[in-house]
Amino acid sequence: MSPDLSAFAAPHLFRGMKANPSATSMVAATTATDVLLTKVTSTRRIELADLTAAHRELMRNDPADGDYAGRVRDMQNWIGGSKYSPRDALYVPPPPETVDEYLQDLIGYANRDKSGPPDPRFRQVLPTLCPHPDLYIGDPELRPLR
Structure with a gap:
């Protein structure tokens, strides 16, 4: 440790x-x-x-x-575009009301009965859900709208 x-x-x-x-x-x-x-x-x-x-x-x-x-995010966020809307955003993650369900599905997948090392896809999928509100929106100097 x-x-x-x-x-x-x-x-x-x-x-x-x-x-x-x-x-x-x-x-x-x-x-x-x-x-x-x-x-x-x-x-x-x-x-x-x-x-x-x-x-x-x-x-x-x-x-x-x-x-x-x-905390799991309770607001919509996006990467790129403007600070006012996701128009022209590079990526818009799922709406906040779906994140808990998607995380539970992903965690269930990661915890399934298996042998060998953890599936690397878990690490690839988790960030696409953007479960936390700390992603930049629009201008890189701005934080999520609250």
């Missing part, structure tokens, strides 16, 4: 110096991955609570989306 690096991702601990956002993101991603892998490795199953716990670790110190850390 990797050491707990979450304290290094907390910007308030860097008194007198500004934390490098890229380094802080990398530490948060490493911590989130460790949280998920530790749980999944011990249980050999993945649950929605595991995904949201990892997302909480990843996003909890994010200044724009920290309040949404660990």
Whole structure:
């Protein structure tokens, strides 16, 4: 098990110096991955609570989306287009009211009786559902409309 690096991702601990956002993101991603892998490795199953716990670790110190850390999105988001509508968007994920059902289907698929390593398609499909609200919309400088 990797050491707990979450304290290094907390910007308030860097008194007198500004934390490098890229380094802080990398530490948060490493911590989130460790949280998920530790749980999944011990249980050999993945649950929605595991995904949201990892997302909480990843996003909890994010200044724009920290309040949404660990939550399945309840709003529509999209990538590209304008900040006002998904017209001309590069990708529009499923509507928020369908995400829970799709996640449960995907988790059921990942947890089916099987032998061998986890199916890599799980990792490919999960981001297309965009279960969390932290995707940029329209202008890369903007966050999801709330």
